[in-house]
Amino acid sequence: MSNETILIDDYVVNVNDLNKSFGSNHVLRGIDLHVQRGEVVCIIGPSGSGKSTLLRCINMLEQPTSGSVVVLGRELTHIDCDIDEARTKIGMVFQQFNLFPHMTALENIAVAQRKVLGRSKAEAEMKGLQLLARVGLTEKADAYPGQLSGGQQQRVAIARALAMDPDVMLFDEATSALDPELVGDVLNVMKTLAEDGMTMLVVTHEMGFASNVATRVVFMDGGVIVEQGPPSQVINAPQEDRTKSFLSRVLNH
Amino acid sequence: MAISKRKRAMYTRYAIYTLSILAIVVMALLVDWTRLGNAMFKWEIVKKQFPDILTSAAKNTVVFTILGFAGGLSFGLLFALMRLSSIRPYRWLAATYIEIFRGIPLLVTLLALGFGIPIATGWSWPNPYLQGAIPLSLVASAYMAETIRAGIEAVPKGQMEAARSLGMSYPRAMITIIIPQALRIIVPPLTNEFVLLIKDTSLISVLGVTAATKDLARFGRDGVNSSANATPLIVAGLVYLAMTLPLTQLVAYMERRAKAAGK
Numbered sequence A: 001m002s003n004e005t006i007l008i009d010d011y012v013v014n015v016n017d018l019n020k021s022f023g024s025n026h027v028l029r030g031i032d033l034h035v036q037r038g039e040v041v042c043i044i045g046p047s048g049s050g051k052s053t054l055l056r057c058i059n060m061l062e063q064p065t066s067g068s069v070v071v072l073g074r075e076l077t078h079i080d081c082d083i084d085e086a087r088t089k090i091g092m093v094f095q096q097f098n099l100f101p102h103m104t105a106l107e108n109i110a111v112a113q114r115k116v117l118g119r120s121k122a123e124a125e126m127k128g129l130q131l132l133a134r135v136g137l138t139e140k141a142d143a144y145p146g147q148l149s150g151g152q153q154q155r156v157a158i159a160r161a162l163a164m165d166p167d168v169m170l171f172d173e174a175t176s177a178l179d180p181e182l183v184g185d186v187l188n189v190m191k192t193l194a195e196d197g198m199t200m201l202v203v204t205h206e207m208g209f210a211s212n213v214a215t216r217v218v219f220m221d222g223g224v225i226v227e228q229g230p231p232s233q234v235i236n237a238p239q240e241d242r243t244k245s246f247l248s249r250v251l252n253h
Numbered sequence B: 001m002a003i004s005k006r007k008r009a010m011y012t013r014y015a016i017y018t019l020s021i022l023a024i025v026v027m028a029l030l031v032d033w034t035r036l037g038n039a040m041f042k043w044e045i046v047k048k049q050f051p052d053i054l055t056s057a058a059k060n061t062v063v064f065t066i067l068g069f070a071g072g073l074s075f076g077l078l079f080a081l082m083r084l085s086s087i088r089p090y091r092w093l094a095a096t097y098i099e100i101f102r103g104i105p106l107l108v109t110l111l112a113l114g115f116g117i118p119i120a121t122g123w124s125w126p127n128p129y130l131q132g133a134i135p136l137s138l139v140a141s142a143y144m145a146e147t148i149r150a151g152i153e154a155v156p157k158g159q160m161e162a163a164r165s166l167g168m169s170y171p172r173a174m175i176t177i178i179i180p181q182a183l184r185i186i187v188p189p190l191t192n193e194f195v196l197l198i199k200d201t202s203l204i205s206v207l208g209v210t211a212a213t214k215d216l217a218r219f220g221r222d223g224v225n226s227s228a229n230a231t232p233l234i235v236a237g238l239v240y241l242a243m244t245l246p247l248t249q250l251v252a253y254m255e256r257r258a259k260a261a262g263k
Helices: A051-058 A083-087 A105-115 A121-134 A150-162 A180-195 A207-213 A241-251 B005-030 B033-040 B043-049 B052-083 B088-103 B106-121 B128-154 B157-165 B170-207 B216-227 B231-262
Strands: A011-022 A025-036 A040-044 A066-071 A090-093 A168-172 A199-203 A216-221 A224-229
Touching (some): A011 A051, A011 A199, A040 A051, A040 A207, A051 A168, A105 A150, A207 A241, B033 B231, B052 B128, B106 B170
Parallel strands (some): A040 A216
Antiparallel strands (some): A216 A224
16 A cells, blocks of 8 residues: 555545546546545536545546545555555445445345345344434335335435445435435434534535535635635635635525 | 318228238138138148148247257357456457458358368267257357347446445455346346247258258148148248247336336
8 A cells, every 4th residue: 555645544545646537537636535434525516516426436436537535544545445445444425326226225225234244144234224214114014116215215225325334434425316305314314424423524505404404614626725614714704716716606595 | 161280180090900900801702711721721731731840840949949048148258257357368369250251151051061061171070960050059049149239238337336346356246246236127128039049940941961860940841842832841831820929928028117116
């Protein structure tokens, strides 16, 4: 592993001078982001600002063009890094849920525990049932994703990610595909998770969630971090014009 | 007074029904049924086809089909995965193979591999079943590779991402998450490939098989030669239908069900 990056124990995620281009489209332009254990970082910004790409670079679903990503002291961008193993410690929740449609809710939660962590079926299912209880869906253990509402599917997806005992959770617009009345249940699960001390990076359009739950808000625009700080500062008293203009469009309805 | 559009459509339909029925009646009256029956469906000859047509000829057709299908499916899956690989030479190799074997008639492939290779190398096929089934499966695998690839590509991209984000390796995600979903999509088209294979086995008879390895078509053709009557071919055709019709009905049923589930 590279020694050039300074590794600090308390930092779960270190993103250093990260750049990502898709062809001639320069999506991320030198991102530096350092997240400590227990932080809840909400990333906000207009669509196309690179929020989701940043999140997807942190677990290497997108290969960064340059710069480094260090998660839990491992440099994921290093050629010798075992990405599969590193990803077990990084939970991810997607906008479109991406549950496995050919498996029940419980099987969705158990499959990676068994195939990746090598847990026994009984062990994986016990853990699965505990997590289903935690997201309030014990009675849906044997339901297939097609039989669940969007909000229920997303809660199962959160349980599936938690089953790997991750040290950090990434939420990529987890509530954007939901009907408005189903958003609250999912946000409540995320809020409880935050209160339990999980380190979270949350790309979201839910300003209420960002105000109330985030320990830090990061505003991105045009592939750079424009402004960051506690929600009281970034959301209630933004310093930068771009932040002000974005917030006035999102908040004033 | 002009008649309405719907009335005109109704009268047109009646006219077409009437003409069709008339055409059938006229043909039935013109044909010499006794002569036709004697030449194409003579009962004594029909009876003579049994039981050999089932115990030997149909059995051989089934053996060729199953060998061809099993080989085609295994190689087809391999070539489909190669076509989807991130490694370029794999993609090129698979694409070349698929284009070559889809572009050459099965008959030519059968002759080239069944006769050409033994002539060129002095090596001979150890087993007459393999001599026919291997060229058949090579061609089948080219078609199946494309079917399987389309099935895998029809699985949403988020499925692979979700599996990888849980720490699964690419092969593990393919086996556990992607291929089971792709299989559901490709069962109807693969069943169609199976029906095509049943019929394509008839070409294997050009390889000059032994009495024990005659397939249905060859059995019928030899029957025509020995009896100077077309009946054996008609019976062979009916046995083919007995195998293919249930399968095509099954495909239709599966497609109806998939359509209903998709709503």
